[in-house]
Amino acid sequence: MPTLCRDCLRLSDHPAPRCPGCGGRRLLRHAEVATLSIAHIDCDAFFASVEKRDRPELRAKPLIVGGGTRGVVAACCYLARIQGVRSAMPMFKALSLCPDAVVVRPEMSKYAEAGHRIRAMMQELTPLVQPMSIDEAVVDLSGTATLHKAPPAAVLAGLALRVEREVGVTISVGLAPNRLLAKLAVERDKPRGFAVIGAAEAAGLLATEPVTVLPGVGPVLARRLAAQGFSTLGQLQRLSPREAAERFGEDGPTLAARARGEDSRPVDPRRDTKSISAETTFEHDIRDPAALEVPLWRMCEKLGRRLREKGFAAGGVVLKLKTADFALRTRHARLPGHTRLPDTLFAAARPLLAREADGTAFRLIGIGAQPLVDGAGADRGDLLDAEAPKRAARWQAIEALRARFGEAAVVKGRGR
Template sequence: MDRAIVHMDLDSFFVSCERRNNSQLNGIPIIIGGGDRGVVASCSYEARYYGVRSAMPIKAAMRLCPDARIIRGDMDLYSKMSHEVTEIIEEKVPLLEKASIDEFYLDLSGMDRFFGCYQWTQELASRVMDHTGLPISFALSNNKTVSKIGTGEAKPVGHMEIKDTMIRPFLNPLSVRKIPMVGEVTYQLLSRVGIRTIHTLSEMPAEVLQKILGKNGIDLWRKANGIDENPVVPYTERKSISSEHTFEKDSINIIEIKSLITGMAEKLAHKLRKEKWLTSTVSVKIRYANFDTEIKQCRVSYTSADHTISKYALELFDKLYTRRMRIRLVGLKLTGLVHGEYQMNIFEDTQEMMNLYQSMDKIKNRFGKHAVGRASGFDFNTKPL
């Protein structure tokens, strides 16, 4: 059976949510971000015309587009709107994968026996826009890579069908940047050896690409040739992520306990960023020596930043620990998770803070989670927590 894979993407999602609530923002350059030292989380097409891009420092963006209006991000609003769209699509689609807060893959294989997949998806896109007021684009092809590239070419508020016979003619003239797995470093590496279009990439011997790019070379060659057998993975939401520590001997050492909490926060935050989650609720649990257990939690702005999570966790501990008894167990739990590509609290953190986290994550991913961390989260007698 031939596969029918759709990629749907909400256009300028953060900006569209803001414009839905305030029509006066229509038609003007918008930058979603926080503070003069923050970074661009999203921007409107009017701002992109001047060269503004996501992850660009706000100051640099304002030099390019001084008339842009800066709006502080509202992740609660964006999460709510994302759930609304998800419910509409999930109700109609036999197999749905939510790739991020604003991206979806649909497997419609076999539905052509009853009605055309392309027309059916057009009707679904119209339903999303009618019910939410948010613009959405999509592309239909036989695999995830081609449909995702197609959506990028169809934007804004566009749609495209790329049949099997049209895949190579569609891909060939495009820049290799259009392939989802090609970042700036990979592009520069390919560009230095004269590979700038997908057509050139597709004609390179796969073995040569493997020598240049390592294990990713073969996968990149396959995608350049329109080959992608990755399945649409059913959509699920992770409910929580947690960590607990039971003391060998009941403790009343507050410095040690707070150090443990800080270490837990750092470990869980790194896991959030690695798996691309944001949390909205922080909970702290303590179990006293007599086995009485108490839990306190608080709502926070969506984040996956160590310093934000540890700050709230330590505040909760101070409010929770009132008996002055020895503690048997301490735990930290993060709930209210949102799955997305936004690995940090991009509305609060500065460019310097983002660079620091990205560098720390690279070290941890390469050398292990204990390779680097805050001094406050270390047990210097043994190893990092």
């Protein structure tokens, strides 16, 4: 059976437990390992891994990236996961499960820099790289074997070694004939893993899995499926397209096909960014309208920066509030023009906040851009706002100073 050594990248049919070339034990054996070309690449506990890279004294300790007892876990290392900590878990619960954890505040610029370096390495291998998040992407290496003088599996194993060596974090790889199976494969072997699911074995491997293993099948859909007697993918696999449509509507045939491991989606580097937003959870609940405006302004600054970095502008804003009892409120307002200026975003969100700040205690506030529009024509000014270009120039100057001297170099009064 074809065998790939993940240490020296040698591909052979040698059946021994060690690589005949380097003596390594990290061998990947699979009938289709030399022919598959779609991969899902996921950085392992990314934020926590970057922090441990920069602070070696934390490597043997459970680490949580998050903020305050009122916040949530942004990421955690595998030592913390063993004790039950998970991303998006409230900090107070995470610390009760893992009281000896070291907690560090997120530093997004550092994670973005590492993520961009890894993505650039992927793009050196193929132009068909579809980012899924800052630390995750799908790649298509079809037709690259001649260019790289190696099959995709060996190229991906080499990428993993390079990321470890040059960036200082580890990645896991899922290799398969399509995006769905690649995603499922990468989840089977973490951290520092490399898993393969071939076309011939896909349906059999998935048959006994619960329906919730499919991306997109959340609690609501799982309950709907269970009510009709479907709890495993094998049960869905047996449905014909007609039966699936009769039971689950127009999405039924696709659901049954995915249960069999079928997926025709291409890897698309032009995948649209769906949303850009910024939010914060307070250390203590806030009721006062004026006090709520301070974090709202800070979030408008963050949103404006993120829009500029990604080349977008806002055609409208969405205000997000979460009450002390975790009830979510969202309010939307259209903008007269396209913008990424914090003061314009704040001016649109402030009346929305005023209508909601009626004495209710809030634990979280956020602001998002909706709809997202191309940033090329943003803040050019018109008869209704002739000063927009000047404000845009001032904001660019402020951002340049902050980039050079730190966030505290220039702080507006309403942000204090």
